[in-house]
Amino acid sequence: MQHQKLATIEDVAAIAGVSIATVSRAINEPTKVADATRRRVTEAIARTGYTTNAMARSLRMRRSNMILILAPDVGDPNFSNILVGLETEASKRGYGVLIGNTQNDATRESDYLRFISSNQADGLILFTGHLPYGYSSGEMRLPPMVAVNEPVLGGDIPFVGVDNVEGARVATEHLISQGHRRIAFIGHSTAKAVNLLREQGYKAALSGHGIAIDPHLILAGDGTTESGRAATEHMFVRDVLPTAFFCVNDATALGVIISLNARRYDLPRQFSIMGFDDISFASFVTPSLTTMKQPRLKIGEEAMDLLLALLEGKPARRREVLLRPELIVRNSVARIGQD
Amino acid sequence: MQHQKLATIEDVAAIAGVSIATVSRAINEPTKVADATRRRVTEAIARTGYTTNAMARSLRMRRSNMILILAPDVGDPNFSNILVGLETEASKRGYGVLIGNTQNDATRESDYLRFISSNQADGLILFTGHLPYGYSSGEMRLPPMVAVNEPVLGGDIPFVGVDNVEGARVATEHLISQGHRRIAFIGHSTAKAVNLLREQGYKAALSGHGIAIDPHLILAGDGTTESGRAATEHMFVRDVLPTAFFCVNDATALGVIISLNARRYDLPRQFSIMGFDDISFASFVTPSLTTMKQPRLKIGEEAMDLLLALLEGKPARRREVLLRPELIVRNSVARIGQD
DNA sequence: TTGTATGCGTTATCAT
DNA sequence: ATGATAACGCATACAA
16 A cells, blocks of 8 residues: 555646646745735645656656765775765755665666666766766766766866875875884885875985885885785885885775784884874774874765756866865884984 | 756667657556667667666655664764765665764754655664654654664663673673672663673673672662773772773773772782773783674664565564674683682 | 557646 | 636546
């Protein structure tokens, strides 16, 4: 059994003693209807508990006022905080938010496109870093969309995220300001845009301070905790050691800390570690992690704002919105003695 | 500019040389159409790239195949993992998932009801622990819904979650098995169902082992980290101390650990701490937290399964699905010397 | 097995 | 300022 039969615009019209056209106008263009009738309509609406049927409305208007959010892992803590911003802004502007968890699965990605192609969503927020499988073939027209967190390589999709180069530069300079000169970068990768950009900021900071870039101090990593651990172990099989580790993200930094702790080093006295992201556990590790905080709420709000502007036909003000991350000083970085 | 004009059922019918009714049947009731025509239709669909317009379909069918998820805090890590399960199961069954972040705000809660009353969502998942403001007034009919994580007090809303009593019992018995007798419970509260139930399990375990319940060892707390810290400090102003702390949840346990660490106690040698939930940081604190793990993915799947069964008119098999949490042994609990 | 025709609840055009 | 009416795209009762 369904919940009770809902009142329609016709019920309201009957009670108010007007036509359905007038009711529709009273709702959507109140100025175009006489005060007296508008009041009658308003009262009739109240009496019936009428709500516009969104389906009929969407069918007629050819827009659903829904936004589809595609993310590889909805459970990722980095995602959920951005989601809050996305949802807040969307809700404020009268839009609803649909969630699609793709798990980086091509089938699932293309499956979610039905929401677009069937008019169930007007726009797309992409966390995946690439066009959904199915669009790449170019056989479908692209709906308005903006990439978040991970830029879409190659395309010219508007992007909202953190300024990775600048953030990495600030992070590295913080280490330098604490007297460090031999600073390792953990997380070299040519595959991920984020890694590329953060490495770039790291190098810029070094160069800016006249510190030579030592390839031996740059280790590969894909951003996982395991990669941080592996890189650290790798570092110790040689005898060229840094005094500080700048990690491409907090997850990697955690791996480094675990590895270093296991080797019984006294942190941060013997090694300093710097992360990037400020994910929730950063303040709970020992030593608590000094890192760059992503303004996640703001990222979500800006991204949704940009998408809705696109949707409303305004020219995209910018193809890229880069927010500055904030340096969060905790206990994993120590000043180094003179060397 | 919108994306290209989409093909409709009429375009397909024209190409296949049949009526729209036949196309509709070929899609929805394939057996009711001759093989030859079905093939022609299928081919025409492929050629046009036709997708059913969900809005028109929903309008006609009076169901949207959408589920609205109402949560007080979408950013809560405990939420996002359950969300994965919810989304997975929904997607598997052809349903979409809509997110509503209420922030415990009555206005926002009632605002989201428009999704229900306007037919944009067929069912409701509640994380809030109470009926949305607006339903409580009783003026609207309730849609099919199920409560997750936090049961809805008073109503007879089907609930899916963890067996809190049993979990708390197992947790407390683990402490007992390690020789503890003076076990504190941090997180007494009459306001929250979860706290009530876990305290109940704690007491059951104690009674079951013939240990007297000492009211001095039961401290109030609302489940926040700060409440854990405060309770611990409160404990030390008196001289009656436990050997172990069973905390109503991991957040509380973290507060206890912070407080104990600050007092320079050697954990877990001097005090054992047990949490509940197994949230992400649990393995990163020092000492890493022994706790009860919630089967979050499973909870989400079960909840969605139950809701969809309701939606499809099947009688609710059960009003309550209680999943057993799993004991995760880490390093915050130690065996106590004989006393 | 297939086709015709109606209605789902709106918005928008065109009269009045 | 208001009303009659035609779409929007589909599913289905009924006819053939």
